[in-house]
Amino acid sequence: MMANKTLQNVMEAKVAQGEKAFVAYIMAGDGGLDALREQILFLQEAGVTAIELGIPFTDPVADGPVIQEAGLRALATGANLRAILKTISSFKEEIQIPLVVMTYLNPIIAFGIEDFVQACEQSGISGLIIPDLPLEEATLISDELQGTDIALVQLVSLTSPQQRIEKIAKAAEGFIYAVTVNGITGVRQGFTEQLEQHLSNLKKVSQIPVLAGFGISNAQQVEEISAMVDGVIVGSAIVQAFHEGHKEKINELLNKQPV
Amino acid sequence: MVKATEQNQAGRYGKFGGQYVPETLMTALIELEDAYKEAQQDPAFYEELNYYLKDYVGRENPLYFAKRLTKKLGGAKIYLKREDLNHTGAHKINNALGQALLAMRMGKKKVVAETGAGQHGVATATVCALFDLECIIFMGKEDVRRQALNVFRMELLGATVVSVDQGSGTLKDAVNEALRYWVSNVEDTHYILGSALGPHPFPQIVRDFQRIIGIETRKQIIEKEGRLPDAIVACIGGGSNAIGMFHPFIDDEDVKLYGVEAAGSGIDTGLHAAAIADEKEGVLHGAYMYVLQDDNGFIQEAHSISAGLDYPAVGPEHCYLHDIGRVKYEAVTDQEALDGLQLLSRAEGIIPALESSHAIYYAANLAKEMSEDEILVICLSGRGDKDVQTVRDALGGNYDGK
Numbered sequence: 001m002m003a004n005k006t007l008q009n010v011m012e013a014k015v016a017q018g019e020k021a022f023v024a025y026i027m028a029g030d031g032g033l034d035a036l037r038e039q040i041l042f043l044q045e046a047g048v049t050a051i052e053l054g055i056p057f058t059d060p061v062a063d064g065p066v067i068q069e070a071g072l073r074a075l076a077t078g079a080n081l082r083a084i085l086k087t088i089s090s091f092k093e094e095i096q097i098p099l100v101v102m103t104y105l106n107p108i109i110a111f112g113i114e115d116f117v118q119a120c121e122q123s124g125i126s127g128l129i130i131p132d133l134p135l136e137e138a139t140l141i142s143d144e145l146q147g148t149d150i151a152l153v154q155l156v157s158l159t160s161p162q163q164r165i166e167k168i169a170k171a172a173e174g175f176i177y178a179v180t181v182n183g184i185t186g187v188r189q190g191f192t193e194q195l196e197q198h199l200s201n202l203k204k205v206s207q208i209p210v211l212a213g214f215g216i217s218n219a220q221q222v223e224e225i226s227a228m229v230d231g232v233i234v235g236s237a238i239v240q241a242f243h244e245g246h247k248e249k250i251n252e253l254l255n256k257q258p259v
Numbered sequence: 260m261v262k263a264t265e266q267n268q269a270g271r272y273g274k275f276g277g278q279y280v281p282e283t284l285m286t287a288l289i290e291l292e293d294a295y296k297e298a299q300q301d302p303a304f305y306e307e308l309n310y311y312l313k314d315y316v317g318r319e320n321p322l323y324f325a326k327r328l329t330k331k332l333g334g335a336k337i338y339l340k341r342e343d344l345n346h347t348g349a350h351k352i353n354n355a356l357g358q359a360l361l362a363m364r365m366g367k368k369k370v371v372a373e374t375g376a377g378q379h380g381v382a383t384a385t386v387c388a389l390f391d392l393e394c395i396i397f398m399g400k401e402d403v404r405r406q407a408l409n410v411f412r413m414e415l416l417g418a419t420v421v422s423v424d425q426g427s428g429t430l431k432d433a434v435n436e437a438l439r440y441w442v443s444n445v446e447d448t449h450y451i452l453g454s455a456l457g458p459h460p461f462p463q464i465v466r467d468f469q470r471i472i473g474i475e476t477r478k479q480i481i482e483k484e485g486r487l488p489d490a491i492v493a494c495i496g497g498g499s500n501a502i503g504m505f506h507p508f509i510d511d512e513d514v515k516l517y518g519v520e521a522a523g524s525g526i527d528t529g530l531h532a533a534a535i536a537d538e539k540e541g542v543l544h545g546a547y548m549y550v551l552q553d554d555n556g557f558i559q560e561a562h563s564i565s566a567g568l569d570y571p572a573v574g575p576e577h578c579y580l581h582d583i584g585r586v587k588y589e590a591v592t593d594q595e596a597l598d599g600l601q602l603l604s605r606a607e608g609i610i611p612a613l614e615s616s617h618a619i620y621y622a623a624n625l626a627k628e629m630s631e632d633e634i635l636v637i638c639l640s641g642r643g644d645k646d647v648q649t650v651r652d653a654l655g656g657n658y659d660g661k
């Protein structure tokens with residue numbers, strides 16, 4: 001048995017302490033690449049467990065309006081996968097929490113998969129989330145990740161049938177990303193009634209921590225959903241807070257966690 | 260023998276194709292694949308499909324000998340496969356009809372679709388009216404402008420048309436929004452994808468429903484000429500009319516096949532939609548294909564005078580047919596397509612769609628190089644009524660373009 005990867009160890013340690021994980025999503029390059037260091041260090045200081053680093057893309061089919069617009073702003077500043085990883089590597093010594101890159105597949109293919117993985121290693125990246133890479137196609141990337149400390153995070157959706165959930169859970173590393181809505185990223189008023197049952201089933205099936213994300217956008221939702229799983233991923237609300245210059249809202253999201 | 264029909268279970272055509280979609284859609288794709296496999300075993304499904312193809316769409320449509328055009332060009336005998344005579348005016352209805360019947364088999368009462376030229380949107384809105392399905396169509400803002408009459412047509416048919424202003428406001432952006440909508444409504448909605456694109460099993464399903472074009476052509480040319488054609492030409496947007504026409508001829512290696520992409524303002528201007536000519540591999544909308552993109556993997560906007568060819572990729576099976584050299588892919592500019600449109604209008608009294616005009620222009624040059632006893636078939640994928648305004652603008656309101 002290979003040793004677990006850092007991302008998973010960090011999540012498991014959090015669970016072992018009886019705490020909930022909080023992963024913050026940011027759109028790299030929103031506000032310019034120069035802002036990236038400050039954003040990451042701010043979140044680290046605020047106490048997030050890990051950071052999901054969104055890479056802007058021209059055709060983000062899994063994203064709602066808030067992240068789409070942040071992506072367009074980032075693209076306009078010239079941000080791209082190569083430049084973002086290079087920027088990260090310039091201050092990686094200051095980063096103590098795991099960074100998880102969230103990118104659509106095509107920028108990776110254009111980079112060259114091998115070169116991309118190498119660049120991730122050089123920038124100290126701990127995980128990858130690729131929303132358009134389902135289990136069926138995962139070996140394209142996972143083969144290249146063998147022997148690295150980079151985890152390929154798998155997503156499970158509300159539409160995934162039981163058998164499929166079990167298959168995904170078996171292949172998962174780092175943590176399982178439980179998509180909480182049928183839909184795209186973005187701010188949501190509420191969640192379906194089946195969500196609680198879906199998440200508790202997922203917790204039972206999974207050997208590794210389960211984090212829920214998509215649509216979690218206020219402190220009350222953070223608290224409610226965290227209680228059902230091992231932690232949450234918050235995207236649009238954080239992207240919006242940075243964009244509007246209301247960093248205090250991020251602290252609010254974090255402070256309400258049940259600890 | 261070339262085995263273009265072979266694909267492994269993950270929907271691969273050589274290295275192309277696949278299923279690069281969010282997990283939320285995987286179950287719907289697997290369900291669709293199962294439903295399609297089941298339908299393929301059910302004679303009643305094809306009985307119903309064939310009934311509507313005949314009595315509603317008006318198939319079979321003619322394979323017309325274009326005598327004056329042939330004479331004018333002085334080369335190969337030219338035949339036109341008249342998809343323009345289908346109900347709603349293009350080949351798109353063949354696929355929309357088949358997929359609507361599939362949707363009903365799956366118990367889905369709602370349909371979402373994207374459209375570029377509006378032809379697929381009109382075809383989808385039409386079959387939804389026919390079968391009482393709820394219909395929502397995403398269309399790029401730029402295309403809504405270019406194809407205003409088709410928007411109204413869809414609304415008359417009872418569809419809701421949503422204008423998409425993200426990105427370039429063309430077909431790729433409409434597909435993005437249609438996919439987002441499908442992810443959010445996947446449990447009761449079927450996505451009728453309009454070309455031989457997208458994640459498996461769409462490229463296969465769309466091809467199979469469009470194969471009727473090639474199957475009829477094969478039968479008709481044998482009736483008329485007692486033999487197969489020497490060459491077949493079709494235009495390529497996502498590639499559905501072309502793959503439908505080509506597929507029944509793939510194993511006949513003496514039949515030369517030509518796919519014509521849109522070269523827009525010219526390949527060297529960078530303003531075009533010729534993804535195969537560009538030969539950059541990547542993933543867009545669920546499939547591994549040739550995709551117009553920059554060095555960062557950002558998808559580039561396609562450019563073409565014809566909304567239906569304005570897409571930055573080409574379906575996976577065409578990419579494979581290019582790689583193995585079975586089909587020759589060429590590109591024709593906006594200006595040349597306008598010439599092709601005028602040529603056919605005057606020579607035969609048939610105003611072709613701007614999309615089809617790309618094939619006509621290329622075929623006209625090809626015919627001249629062929630001998631009089633050779634046979635050339637053009638897939639006339641649609642009629643030009645929808646484009647009259649665009650053509651008028653492009654020609655400055657002057658029919659001769661002078």
Ligand SMILES: Cc1ncc(COP(=O)(O)O)c(C=O)c1O
Pocket residue numbers: 349350351375376377378379453454455494495496497498499500501566567568612614615640641642
């Ligand atoms: C008349 C016509 N021909 C061709 C096309 C291009 O699509 P495809 O390549 O899928 O046949 C379109 C698309 O809208 C069309 O309307």
